[in-house]
Amino acid sequence: MKPEDARYERGLAKMREMFGPGxxxxxxxxxxxxxxxxRCLVEFPFGEIYPRSGLDAKTRGMLTVAALTxxxxxxxxxRDHVRGALNVGCTRDEILEVIMQMAVYAGFPAALExxxxxxxxxxxxx
Amino acid sequence: MKPEDARYERGLAKMREMFGPGxxxxxxxxxxxxxxxxRCLVEFPFGEIYPRSGLDAKTRGMLTVAALTxxxxxxxxxRDHVRGALNVGCTRDEILEVIMQMAVYAGFPAALExxxxxxxxxxxxx
Amino acid sequence: MKPEDARYERGLAKMREMFGPGxxxxxxxxxxxxxxxxRCLVEFPFGEIYPRSGLDAKTRGMLTVAALTxxxxxxxxxRDHVRGALNVGCTRDEILEVIMQMAVYAGFPAALExxxxxxxxxxxxx
Amino acid sequence: MKPEDARYERGLAKMREMFGPGxxxxxxxxxxxxxxxxRCLVEFPFGEIYPRSGLDAKTRGMLTVAALTxxxxxxxxxRDHVRGALNVGCTRDEILEVIMQMAVYAGFPAALExxxxxxxxxxxxx
Amino acid sequence: MKPEDARYERGLAKMREMFGPGxxxxxxxxxxxxxxxxRCLVEFPFGEIYPRSGLDAKTRGMLTVAALTxxxxxxxxxRDHVRGALNVGCTRDEILEVIMQMAVYAGFPAALExxxxxxxxxxxxx
Amino acid sequence: MKPEDARYERGLAKMREMFGPGxxxxxxxxxxxxxxxxRCLVEFPFGEIYPRSGLDAKTRGMLTVAALTxxxxxxxxxRDHVRGALNVGCTRDEILEVIMQMAVYAGFPAALExxxxxxxxxxxxx
Numbered sequence: 001m002k003p004e005d006a007r008y009e010r011g012l013a014k015m016r017e018m019f020g021p022g023x024x025x026x027x028x029x030x031x032x033x034x035x036x037x038x039r040c041l042v043e044f045p046f047g048e049i050y051p052r053s054g055l056d057a058k059t060r061g062m063l064t065v066a067a068l069t070x071x072x073x074x075x076x077x078x079r080d081h082v083r084g085a086l087n088v089g090c091t092r093d094e095i096l097e098v099i100m101q102m103a104v105y106a107g108f109p110a111a112l113e114x115x116x117x118x119x120x121x122x123x124x125x126x
Numbered sequence: 127m128k129p130e131d132a133r134y135e136r137g138l139a140k141m142r143e144m145f146g147p148g149x150x151x152x153x154x155x156x157x158x159x160x161x162x163x164x165r166c167l168v169e170f171p172f173g174e175i176y177p178r179s180g181l182d183a184k185t186r187g188m189l190t191v192a193a194l195t196x197x198x199x200x201x202x203x204x205r206d207h208v209r210g211a212l213n214v215g216c217t218r219d220e221i222l223e224v225i226m227q228m229a230v231y232a233g234f235p236a237a238l239e240x241x242x243x244x245x246x247x248x249x250x251x252x
Numbered sequence: 253m254k255p256e257d258a259r260y261e262r263g264l265a266k267m268r269e270m271f272g273p274g275x276x277x278x279x280x281x282x283x284x285x286x287x288x289x290x291r292c293l294v295e296f297p298f299g300e301i302y303p304r305s306g307l308d309a310k311t312r313g314m315l316t317v318a319a320l321t322x323x324x325x326x327x328x329x330x331r332d333h334v335r336g337a338l339n340v341g342c343t344r345d346e347i348l349e350v351i352m353q354m355a356v357y358a359g360f361p362a363a364l365e366x367x368x369x370x371x372x373x374x375x376x377x378x
Numbered sequence: 379m380k381p382e383d384a385r386y387e388r389g390l391a392k393m394r395e396m397f398g399p400g401x402x403x404x405x406x407x408x409x410x411x412x413x414x415x416x417r418c419l420v421e422f423p424f425g426e427i428y429p430r431s432g433l434d435a436k437t438r439g440m441l442t443v444a445a446l447t448x449x450x451x452x453x454x455x456x457r458d459h460v461r462g463a464l465n466v467g468c469t470r471d472e473i474l475e476v477i478m479q480m481a482v483y484a485g486f487p488a489a490l491e492x493x494x495x496x497x498x499x500x501x502x503x504x
Numbered sequence: 505m506k507p508e509d510a511r512y513e514r515g516l517a518k519m520r521e522m523f524g525p526g527x528x529x530x531x532x533x534x535x536x537x538x539x540x541x542x543r544c545l546v547e548f549p550f551g552e553i554y555p556r557s558g559l560d561a562k563t564r565g566m567l568t569v570a571a572l573t574x575x576x577x578x579x580x581x582x583r584d585h586v587r588g589a590l591n592v593g594c595t596r597d598e599i600l601e602v603i604m605q606m607a608v609y610a611g612f613p614a615a616l617e618x619x620x621x622x623x624x625x626x627x628x629x630x
Numbered sequence: 631m632k633p634e635d636a637r638y639e640r641g642l643a644k645m646r647e648m649f650g651p652g653x654x655x656x657x658x659x660x661x662x663x664x665x666x667x668x669r670c671l672v673e674f675p676f677g678e679i680y681p682r683s684g685l686d687a688k689t690r691g692m693l694t695v696a697a698l699t700x701x702x703x704x705x706x707x708x709r710d711h712v713r714g715a716l717n718v719g720c721t722r723d724e725i726l727e728v729i730m731q732m733a734v735y736a737g738f739p740a741a742l743e744x745x746x747x748x749x750x751x752x753x754x755x756x
Contacts, residue, residue, distance in 0.1 A: 030490075030493070033474070033493055033494075033496070033497040033500075034474045034477075034478065034493055036474075036478060036682075037474070037477070037478045037481070037489060037490075037493060040478065040481065040674075040678065041486060041490070044230070044486075044670075044674050045230040045486055048670065049226065049227055049229075049230055049670075050227075052223065052226075052666075054219055054220060054222075054223035055188075055220060055223050055224070055227075059185065059188065060227060062181075062185065062189060063188060063189065063192045063224055063227055063228075064227070064231065066189045066192045066193055066196075067192055067193075067196050067227075067228060067231035067232065068231065068487065070192075070193050070196040070197060071196060071231065071232070071325075071450065071485075071487060071488075072323065072324075072325035072326065072450075072451070073324070073325040073449075073450035073451040073487075073488075073491065074450065074487035074488070074490075074491060076490075076491065076494075077486075077487040077490060077491075093180055094180060094181060096180075096285070096286045096288075096289070097178065097180035097181050098181070098189060099286075099289070100175065100178075100286065100288060100289045100292065101175055101176075101181070101186060101189055101190070101193075102189075102193060103175075103289070103292065103611075104170070104171040104175055104611060104612055105190060105193035105194065105197065105611045105612065105613060106193060106197070106610070106611045107323075107607075107608060107609045107610045107611045107614075108293060108296075108297055108329075108608055108609065109320065109323060109325075109326035109329040109609060110323075110325075110326070110611075111289060112282075112289075112293070112326075112328075112329060113325065113326060113328065113329075115282070115285055115286055115289060116285075116328075118285070119285040122285075156616075156619070159600070159619055159620075159622070159623040159626075160600045160603075160604065160619055162304075162600075162604060163600070163603070163604045163607070163615060163616075163619060166296075166300065166604065166607065167612060167616070170292075170296050170300075171612055174292065174296075175292075178288075194613060197576065197611075197613060197614075197703075198576075198577070198701065198702075198703035198704065199575075199576035199577040199613075199614075199617065199702070199703040200576065200613035200614070200616075200617060202616075202617065202620075203612075203613040203616060203617075222663070222664045222666075222667070225664075225667070226664065226666060226667045226670065229485075229667070229670065230485060230486055231485045231486065231487060232484070232485045233481075233482060233483045233484045233485045233488075233701075234482055234483065234671060234674075234675055234707075235483060235698060235701060235703075235704035235707040236485075236701075236703075236704070237667060238660075238667075238671070238704075238706075238707060239703065239704060239706065239707075241660070241663055241664055241667060242663075242706075244663070245663040248663075296608070297608040301604065301605055301607075301608055302605075304601065304604075306597055306598060306600075306601035307566075307598060307601050307602070307605075311563065311566065312605060314559075314563065314567060315566060315567065315570045315602060315605055315606075316605070316609065318567045318570045318571055318574075319570055319571075319574050319605075319606060319609035319610060320609065322570075322571050322574040322575060323451075323574060323609065323610070324449065324450075324451035324452065325450070325451040345558055346558060346559060348411070348412045348414075348415070348558075349556065349558035349559050350559070350567060351412075351415070352412065352414060352415045352418065352553065352556075353553055353554075353559070353564060353567055353568070353571075354567075354571060355415070355418065355553075355737075356548070356549040356553055356737060356738055357568065357571035357572065357575065357737045357738065357739060358571065358575070358736070358737045359449075359733075359734060359735045359736045359737045359740075360419060360422075360423055360455075360734055360735065361446060361449060361451075361452035361455040361735060362449075362451075362452070362737075363415060364408075364415075364419070364452075364454075364455060365451065365452060365454065365455075367408070367411055367412055367415060368411075368454075370411070371411040374411075414556075418548075418552065422544075422548050422734070423734040426544065427730065427731055427733075427734055428731075430540075430727065430730075432723055432724060432726075432727035433692075433724060433727050433728070433731075437689065437692065438731060440685075440689065440693060441692060441693065441696045441728060441731055441732075442731070442735065444693045444696045444697055444700075445696055445697075445700050445731075445732060445735035445736060446735065448696075448697050448700040448701060449700060449735065449736070471684055472684060472685060474684075475682065475684035475685050476685070476693060478679065478682075479679055479680075479685070479690060479693055479694070479697075480693075480697060481679075482674070482675040482679055483694065483697035483698065483701065484697065484701070534742075534745070537726070537745055537746075537748075537749040537752075538726045538729075538730065538745055540726075540730060541726070541729070541730045541733070541741060541742075541745060544730065544733065545738060545742070548738075549738055572739065575702065575737075575739060575740075576702075576703070577701075577702035577703040577739075577740075577743065578702065578739035578740070578742075578743060580742075580743065580746075581738075581739040581742060581743075
C-alpha cells in the first residue's frame, strides 16, 4: 500500500466512524463531480486532522459544530456534523450548549439557524 | 442583593476566574466608554452562558478559541481568550490543535492569524 | 413578580409589538428544542436591547435589516425582521433603501439576496 | 443618447453576453421590486467594472466564482455566475479548479457548497 | 459639465459634508494608487447612494456604522464613518447604541471592536 | 524519498517560486510555534493545490488576491500573496483590477483595505 493510499484509507475509516456507512454513497456522488476535491476532503480533514491524537473525537465534534454555527451559511455541512457529533459520543444537550455559546460570538441569527438544523437532525431519530 | 446584581456578580466572578484579576481594570476602561455594553458583557456571556453546567470550562474555552479563529477579525478578543483558555486548564498544545482544526472550516488564513495571536500570548509567559 | 420574570415579560411584549401575536407559537416551537436559548432570545435582544430608549423602534428596525443583509446567510431572520420593521412604522421604500445602501458595504450579492427576501414578505400582503 | 443611458446600455450588453438573453426577464423581475437597485446593478458592476479592459472576460468570470465561493451564502448568484463563466469561455474543469483552490482560503464547507451549486448548473446541460 | 462629472461633483460634495475638508487629501492619496477605484468610490457610494432622498443623512450614517460593525475587519472605514456620523448629526450615545444593538446580530467581539474604534474617535475631540 | 517527503518538497519549491527565498525563515518561525500546521501549510495548499495543472500560476495568484480581499481580515496573508502574484507574472494593474472587481462582491471596505495593503507592497519596490 502506498503512503498516499494509507492517508486515504485512514480518512475514509474516520469518516465512516463519524458519519456512518452512508458516507460511502455521499463520497461517490462527490467524486462524480470532482474526484480531486473528494480525495482532498478524505485525505486532509479526515485523514490528517481528525485522526490526530491531541483532542478526543467528542471535543473535535463540538469544535466543528461551533465553527459551522459561526460560518452560518454551511447548514448542509452542519447537519452532517451534528449527526457526526452524536455518533462520536456528544449528547443532544451538549450540541445545544455549543450552539447557545456561539450566540455570544457570532450573534443570535447564527445560533438560531444552527438550532433549527440541529433540531431537524434530532427529529429524524426521536 | 437584587437578582440583577446576582447575575452581574456571577459574571464578574467568572471573568476573574478566566482572565485573572487584571480584568477589573479592563472592565473599568470599557465602562468609561459604554457602561451599558460593559454591563451586558458581564451579565450575558459571563453571567449567563459560561456558568451554565452543560459544558466544562475547558471545553468552553476551546469552543471560544474556535469561534474567534473562524471570525478572523477579532484578534484582540482571541488574545484574551487564549489566555483565558490556559487559565481554565487548556494546554498550549490543545489550543494549537483547535486552531489547526479550524484551517479545515475557515481556511488557512484564519488559522495562521490565530496561530500568530496564540504565539504572542505564549511568548509573554515562556 | 421576580426581576427575571420582568425582563422576560418586557421582551415578550416587545416581540409581540414587532412581530405580531404569531410570535407566540414560534417561541413555543423554539422552546421545544431549547428552552434556554428561547429564554435568552426573549430576555437579551428583546428584553434588554430593543426596549432601550436611545433609538426609536423604526431606527432599530432598519439597523437590524442592515445587519442581516450584511450577514447574508440569515434570510429566515431577515424575513421576520422585514415584517417587524413594517410593523413598527418603516415603509417598504425605506426598507429597500436600507438594502440598497448595503450593496456599498457588503456587495451586490448581499443586497440581492436581501431584496428577494424583502420582496417575498411584501408579496404576502400586497 | 445621454451618458447615463450609455452606461446602462453597456451594462445590459455585458449582462446578455455573460448570462444569455434570459437575463432580460430576470432584470424585469428585479425592476418590479426595486427599479433603482436594478439600475445600479446594470450600471455599476456590469456597465463599469466588467467592461474594463484590464482583465479578460474569462479571468473576471473565474474571479467572481472565487468571490462567491468565499462568501458562501450567495449560491443563487454563484449559479448565475457559473453559467456566466461557462458562457465567456471557462471550462467546467477550470471552474472546479477555482472552487478547489478556495478550500485553502475559505475552508472546505465553502468549497463543498460551491461544488454542489456548480454541479447543479453542469447537470442542466449535460 | 458632462453628466459623469455631475455625478463625481455630487459625490465629492457629499463626502466633504460627511468627512470634512480633510477628505480631499485622503482622496488624493487613494487616487495615487488607483485613480479608477477612487473615482468609483466618489461616484457610486457617495454620488449615487448617499444623496438619495429616501433616508436622511443621520439614518444613513447609523446604518453604515451598523454595517461596518458587523463586517468587523474594516475598522479604518468605521473610524471615518463614526466621524462622518457625528458630522451629520448623530450623537455619541446614538452611535454607541447602534454598536450595542449589533452585539445581538454579529456577536460581542464585533461590538467590542467597534466600541474601541468609536472611543478612539471620541477621544480625539473630547 | 518517501511520498510524504515528495509532497513537502514540492510545496516548498512552489512557495520559494511564489514568495522568494525569504519564505524559508518565515516557515522556520511558523514551525517554532506549530511544526504540524507549518507542515500542513506546505503540503496541502502549496504541495497539492498550487502545483495542479488546471490553472496557470498567474491565474491562481489573482484568485488568491480575490479570496483574501473578500475575507477582509487577512491583510498579512494578502501582503504575501500580492508579492507572490507579482513574482509569478501578474502586473500591478492586474492586481488593482482584481481588487476593484471585489468591490462588487464584498463591498467597498473590503476593496479599500486590500488596496492599501497592495499599495504598501508596491511602495517597497518602487
